[in-house]
Amino acid sequence: xxxxxxxxxxxxxxxxxxxxxxxAGRTTSAPAVKIEVLPPAERISLRAPEAxxxxxxxxxxxxxxxxxxxxxxxxxxxxxxxxxDEWLVIDEAGNDPLADCAGVSALHSAVGxxxxxxxxxxxxxxxxxxxxxxxPQDLSLDAFPVGACSRTILGKTExxxxxxxxxxxxVECWRSFSxxxxxxxxxxxxxxxx
Amino acid sequence: xxxxxxxxxEEERPELEFRNAGEAHIARSANIAxxxxxxFEKFFFIRSNPKGIIHERxxxxxxxxxxxxxxxxxxxxxxxxxxxxxxxxxxxLPEISNEVVAK
Numbered sequence: 668x669x670x671x672x673x674x675x676x677x678x679x680x681x682x683x684x685x686x687x688x689x690x691a692g693r694t695t696s697a698p699a700v701k702i703e704v705l706p707p708a709e710r711i712s713l714r715a716p717e718a719x720x721x722x723x724x725x726x727x728x729x730x731x732x733x734x735x736x737x738x739x740x741x742x743x744x745x746x747x748x749x750x751x752d753e754w755l756v757i758d759e760a761g762n763d764p765l766a767d768c769a770g771v772s773a774l775h776s777a778v779g780x781x782x783x784x785x786x787x788x789x790x791x792x793x794x795x796x797x798x799x800x801x802x803p804q805d806l807s808l809d810a811f812p813v814g815a816c817s818r819t820i821l822g823k824t825e826x827x828x829x830x831x832x833x834x835x836x837x838v839e840c841w842r843s844f845s846x847x848x849x850x851x852x853x854x855x856x857x858x859x860x861x
Numbered sequence: 862x863x864x865x866x867x868x869x870x871e872e873e874r875p876e877l878e879f880r881n882a883g884e885a886h887i888a889r890s891a892n893i894a895x896x897x898x899x900x901f902e903k904f905f906f907i908r909s910n911p912k913g914i915i916h917e918r919x920x921x922x923x924x925x926x927x928x929x930x931x932x933x934x935x936x937x938x939x940x941x942x943x944x945x946x947x948x949x950x951x952x953x954l955p956e957i958s959n960e961v962v963a964k
Contacts, residue, residue, distance in 0.1 A: 735870045735925070750925035751869050803862060803875035817870075820877055820923045 689785050689845045697856035699793030702849070705786040705837070709758040711765050712778045716752055719773035726771045727756060727764055738816045738829055747816040747829055755827055755839070757786075784827075785845040789852060790835040793859030798828065798836055800855030808833060822851045863938070865919065868945045869927045882918040884908050885930045886950055912936060916950060919943070 694703040713731075715723055724730045729741040731754050738747045743760030756764045768777040789797055795806040801822035805811060816829035824847060827839040840848040864873040890896050890904065909915070915935050920928045932941040932954060941954050 735872070750927055753926070803877050818924055818926070825923050 689842050695853040700791040700797045700856040702852050705788050710781045711756045712780050713754045715775035719775045722771050722773040726767045736815050736817050749818050784839045785842050787838045794834050796859035797855040866943050867921045868929050869925045878923040880920045880922045882920050885916040885918045
């Protein structure tokens with residue numbers, strides 16, 4: 668009896684617990700566009716009234732933007748304006764923004780969504796055209812300048828789009844939609860004329 | 862595609878980001894349990910459904926996710942103006958021109 672139990676425990680211990688991120692290693696290149704999956708990052712969904720913004724900005728180390736469609740970045744941490752009292756905070760430096768918010772006593776709601784989202788980088792001269800294959804927003808530099816960000820749609824899914832450079836976008840989508848989004852962007856990149 | 866001005870995003874955005882949310886300015890009674898069946902029916906089911914100008918609630922679902930109100934012409938399908946939720950019905954509507962929609 669004891670022997671059998673030992674044997675069973677050994678089997679369990681050797682089971683693979685390797686973490687497999689969605690879309691790991693997937694990348695696509697078209698003549699004018701490169702689409703690649705970005706490494707995992709820490710993210711929070713932050714909701715807070717006007718009165719709490721200053722305290723949260725101080726705790727996070729990045730000033731939460733108050734103007735629609737804008738973002739603020741500092742030391743690997745980006746705060747994206749999503750709505751009048753809603754932000755998406757992405758930390759790519761490995762620090763946990765959720766822990767930073769925990770010490771703030773001002774009214775707010777911070778929810779960790781690091782594993783909910785997958786980020787895809789779309790870069791190259793045809794990046795805007797690729798995203799416009801499924802996103803109806805005006806992505807010209809006048810309407811969507813560098814640093815602009817917005818929740819919007821791509822095909823049938825909701826995404827958060829931000830522009831890091833004139834020809835570089837970051838697409839944040841829900842993990843379960845990531846296969847669809849990546850495939851959609853790959854198809855779009857084949858049509859992207861420059 | 863229609864461009865709808867979101868009063869919270871302060872710009873015109875494509876209609877695919879929006880959802881209609883029914884007629885606006887329908888006040889729920891403070892004492893809903895005390896309503897007569899007729900009054901409740903009026904509040905709950907009966908909508909004006911006009912031909913022409915209608916005040917509607919819209920939601921910028923795939924944007925800032927906020928509800929707002931819009932004045933729309935049901936004949937031409939043009940948005941005449943939009944304003945934030947909670948604001949009173951606009952007493953005067955702007956002139957509709959062909960260049961400017963949903964301002």
